Amino acid sequence: MQNPSPLDAEIIAVGSEMLTSQRLDTNSLFITDQLNSLGVEVRRKLVVGDDRAILTAAVKHALMHADLVIVTGGLGPTEDDLTRESVAHALGRELQFRQELSDAIEERFRRRGRKMAENNKKQAFLVDGAEVLPNPNGTAVGQWIEHEGKVVMMLPGPPGELKPMFANECLPRLTARLPAQFIRTRFYRVTGMTESDLDHLIAPVYSKYTNPTTTILASPFDIQIHLRARCATEEQAERLLAEVAGPMEELLGDRIFSRNGDSLEAVVGALLRERGATLAVAESCTGGMIAERITSVAGSSDYFAGGFVVYSNAMKEKALGIHPELIARHTAVSEEVARAMAQCAQLRAGATYAISTTGEAGPESATGVPVGTVYVGFAGPNDTAAGRKFNLPGDRARIRLFATQGALDYLRRQLLGI
Amino acid sequence: MQNPSPLDAEIIAVGSEMLTSQRLDTNSLFITDQLNSLGVEVRRKLVVGDDRAILTAAVKHALMHADLVIVTGGLGPTEDDLTRESVAHALGRELQFRQELSDAIEERFRRRGRKMAENNKKQAFLVDGAEVLPNPNGTAVGQWIEHEGKVVMMLPGPPGELKPMFANECLPRLTARLPAQFIRTRFYRVTGMTESDLDHLIAPVYSKYTNPTTTILASPFDIQIHLRARCATEEQAERLLAEVAGPMEELLGDRIFSRNGDSLEAVVGALLRERGATLAVAESCTGGMIAERITSVAGSSDYFAGGFVVYSNAMKEKALGIHPELIARHTAVSEEVARAMAQCAQLRAGATYAISTTGEAGPESATGVPVGTVYVGFAGPNDTAAGRKFNLPGDRARIRLFATQGALDYLRRQLLGI
Numbered sequence: 001m002q003n004p005s006p007l008d009a010e011i012i013a014v015g016s017e018m019l020t021s022q023r024l025d026t027n028s029l030f031i032t033d034q035l036n037s038l039g040v041e042v043r044r045k046l047v048v049g050d051d052r053a054i055l056t057a058a059v060k061h062a063l064m065h066a067d068l069v070i071v072t073g074g075l076g077p078t079e080d081d082l083t084r085e086s087v088a089h090a091l092g093r094e095l096q097f098r099q100e101l102s103d104a105i106e107e108r109f110r111r112r113g114r115k116m117a118e119n120n121k122k123q124a125f126l127v128d129g130a131e132v133l134p135n136p137n138g139t140a141v142g143q144w145i146e147h148e149g150k151v152v153m154m155l156p157g158p159p160g161e162l163k164p165m166f167a168n169e170c171l172p173r174l175t176a177r178l179p180a181q182f183i184r185t186r187f188y189r190v191t192g193m194t195e196s197d198l199d200h201l202i203a204p205v206y207s208k209y210t211n212p213t214t215t216i217l218a219s220p221f222d223i224q225i226h227l228r229a230r231c232a233t234e235e236q237a238e239r240l241l242a243e244v245a246g247p248m249e250e251l252l253g254d255r256i257f258s259r260n261g262d263s264l265e266a267v268v269g270a271l272l273r274e275r276g277a278t279l280a281v282a283e284s285c286t287g288g289m290i291a292e293r294i295t296s297v298a299g300s301s302d303y304f305a306g307g308f309v310v311y312s313n314a315m316k317e318k319a320l321g322i323h324p325e326l327i328a329r330h331t332a333v334s335e336e337v338a339r340a341m342a343q344c345a346q347l348r349a350g351a352t353y354a355i356s357t358t359g360e361a362g363p364e365s366a367t368g369v370p371v372g373t374v375y376v377g378f379a380g381p382n383d384t385a386a387g388r389k390f391n392l393p394g395d396r397a398r399i400r401l402f403a404t405q406g407a408l409d410y411l412r413r414q415l416l417g418i
Numbered sequence: 419m420q421n422p423s424p425l426d427a428e429i430i431a432v433g434s435e436m437l438t439s440q441r442l443d444t445n446s447l448f449i450t451d452q453l454n455s456l457g458v459e460v461r462r463k464l465v466v467g468d469d470r471a472i473l474t475a476a477v478k479h480a481l482m483h484a485d486l487v488i489v490t491g492g493l494g495p496t497e498d499d500l501t502r503e504s505v506a507h508a509l510g511r512e513l514q515f516r517q518e519l520s521d522a523i524e525e526r527f528r529r530r531g532r533k534m535a536e537n538n539k540k541q542a543f544l545v546d547g548a549e550v551l552p553n554p555n556g557t558a559v560g561q562w563i564e565h566e567g568k569v570v571m572m573l574p575g576p577p578g579e580l581k582p583m584f585a586n587e588c589l590p591r592l593t594a595r596l597p598a599q600f601i602r603t604r605f606y607r608v609t610g611m612t613e614s615d616l617d618h619l620i621a622p623v624y625s626k627y628t629n630p631t632t633t634i635l636a637s638p639f640d641i642q643i644h645l646r647a648r649c650a651t652e653e654q655a656e657r658l659l660a661e662v663a664g665p666m667e668e669l670l671g672d673r674i675f676s677r678n679g680d681s682l683e684a685v686v687g688a689l690l691r692e693r694g695a696t697l698a699v700a701e702s703c704t705g706g707m708i709a710e711r712i713t714s715v716a717g718s719s720d721y722f723a724g725g726f727v728v729y730s731n732a733m734k735e736k737a738l739g740i741h742p743e744l745i746a747r748h749t750a751v752s753e754e755v756a757r758a759m760a761q762c763a764q765l766r767a768g769a770t771y772a773i774s775t776t777g778e779a780g781p782e783s784a785t786g787v788p789v790g791t792v793y794v795g796f797a798g799p800n801d802t803a804a805g806r807k808f809n810l811p812g813d814r815a816r817i818r819l820f821a822t823q824g825a826l827d828y829l830r831r832q833l834l835g836i
Contacts, residue, residue, distance in 0.1 A: 021451035033439035287713025288706035295705025306733035309725030
């Protein structure tokens with residue numbers, strides 16, 4: 001069943017900022033994930049500064065060992081941007097000015113009511129024999145160069161430009177170079193448990209298999225599980241995948257909130273849309289994070305009625321109409337106030353549902369309850385209301401993240417009647 | 419005045435897990451910070467898997483270009499741990515079993531009530547001529563090898579072992595190798611311009627100097643500039659720094675919002691606090707992002723009155739009290755409505771100041787104005803109100819980020835009377 005890697009890759013990230021103590025090359029994670037999905041292994045990852053000699057030597061060296069050399073960054077318009085000329089030099093090729101690329105960049109500036117700077121012309125130079133990888137999100141086009149049976153790719157550094165370019169331009173070209181193989185994948189997103197609890201639960205299932213591969217990616221309260229089977233036939237791949245995915249799904253149950261990669265805010269949005277319902281939010285400790293996540297989804301105006309960021313008791317009273325007496329009796333960080341916040345937000349916004357947060361994000365506690373204590377409130381049709389307490393670990397930023405995720409998942413469960 | 423880096427370093431991180439899509443080498447950030455504090459620059463960072471041939475070649479290659487080669491990881495007791503033998507091989511030296519190291523590891527296990535496994539003996543092998551770097555936090559000792567005027571260091575991968583070893587063992591040895599020197603730094607954060615416009619403006623100043631070094635780090639609308647001068651005397655370093663920093667500050671002017679690393683939301687918060695003032699926000703297209711950033715600062719409850727996320731026209735009317743007629747006359751995406759949103763939020767929250775956003779974040783335009791059109795509104799004491807139009811590039815996520823940054827900077831400028 002084992003299936004060795006058909007091609008080896010080296011990733012070279014260019015940019016002096018990634019040689020400082022503050023910045024890492026994170027593009028390589030995305031690229032690695034994409035390459036692995038084709039069965040291509042990354043053998044070396046290199047970070048170099050904006051230095052022509054070092055970069056040229058690095059590309060030459062990489063070509064001696066790897067089938068694919070992926071150079072990211074250094075395609076901007078400034079003097080520091082040396083990737084084009086260094087790659088050309090390493091390959092012993094010339095750079096050619098391409099009027100059509102220059103015109104396209106100029107047009108891009110014009111559409112925004114700006115004039116192209118002279119130095120942007122630098123971005124119109126192409127290595128001899130290179131294919132252009134179009135960049136709808138920026139002025140730096142990518143380049144794809146076939147060289148003595150190998151491939152060198154140049155991709156822009158900004159992730160918002162690199163990712164769509166890699167997915168739309170590089171992946172299809174790479175797939176065409178690979179031997180026929182069938183790859184089947186499954187993808188789960190899970191919330192409501194820690195990574196180590198999840199691993200403890202499902203490792204007995206996946207650790208028996210090297211094909212499919214199981215990759216677990218964790219961020220606070222949001223864990224992604226990728227399964228990938230690679231086989232000579234489609235049925236083989238499907239069968240292998242089902243052997244692992246079946247028991248895994250059974251163990252995880254309703255903690256799986258997405259099977260297609262959708263974020264929790266998109267899943268919740270889809271549930272609201274299905275029900276023809278609207279949502280209001282009232283946030284204290286999360287300070288606008290829930291609204292921000294809900295509205296990050298395109299089209300969310302269809303179901304998002306609006307939000308209230310009620311940081312102070314005065315705002316809870318003024319903007320939401322919470323009785324001061326309720327706060328006085330239970331303190332602002334209580335399930336009673338969380339429920340009332342949700343009900344008032346629902347009423348004020350005229351929404352079908354509402355959720356709320358109130359808690360202590362730290363660094364100090366203002367109410368005396370321990371830092372990390374967060375209450376989530378819920379209000380639904382027919383005067384239904386509910387609440388839940390969380391005790392969250394970590395610093396202020398982490399508590400706010402956890403609380404936001406906890407509130408969105410609580411809403412998901414309420415909408416699904418879990 | 420020029421003072422090139424006294425020593426160059428290359429960091430090689432060893433471990434196949436760092437070639438997956440989930441793990442980055444973060445030890446290099448710590449090591450870089452420590453090296454920079456001595457004026458040592460990192461020229462290359464490499465990640466390689468647990469592969470003898472690749473690692474041996476990498477160490478050989480690094481020795482051709484760098485004065486210091488720092489190899490992290492791969493010092494454990496398993497078959498995959500190949501750093502010792504690969505480095506020995508690259509240097510053409512032998513590995514020697516050292517009974518005293520083996521005894522120390524055995525003693526460490528004994529103290530924990532455990533027996534040393536046979537494979538831990540692997541960790542008692544030293545490259546010929548290496549100095550031991552003791553590891554009070556684990557079984558893997560580090561090694562310091564002087565080789566033809568250069569230094570190769572081997573350090574254990576776990577950060578809890580690597581960091582104290584580097585600080586306590588490597589730093590003193592490195593300091594002894596370096597000429598006496600003084601380092602002075604400046605740090606600016608700039609907003610309101612693109613990276614390429616900024617570079618165009620200040621490159622004529624900084625590009626004449628390699629000392630101080632200038633590093634520019636950009637994210638949307640938020641650019642960091644680091645200057646670092648390194649000289650034999652303190653006055654020299656200060657003078658050199660002033661030669662570059664003076665003209666640079668003059669060119670950038672009030673676009674510099676921070677000289678100490680503070681974020682824009684922290685700077686705005688400090689301005690409000692100084693004035694004993696409070697702030698309300700009314701957000702349409704930014705959907706809670708401004709409130710989220712303001713409240714990410716600890717202690718922001720002192721000056722943040724609250725926020726309204728008014729995504730729909732109905733919420734603009736219900737939650738803020740905007741006249742429907744105003745929206746009908748100017749559309750929701752207009753300077754008039756932005757100003758009214760700020761004024762209503764100020765009034766409803768009883769705040770000294772308010773800012774607002776209304777715009778088209780895309781992907782489609784709901785009002786007919788082009789995607790990327792954003793109006794920011796401001797309300798201050800004595801019925802002052804103002805507004806500004808932005809035409810922002812990029813996709814939905816980027817437009818929201820830009821708009822948030824633009825609104826916070828607009829508020830900063832209003833507070834400072836710029």
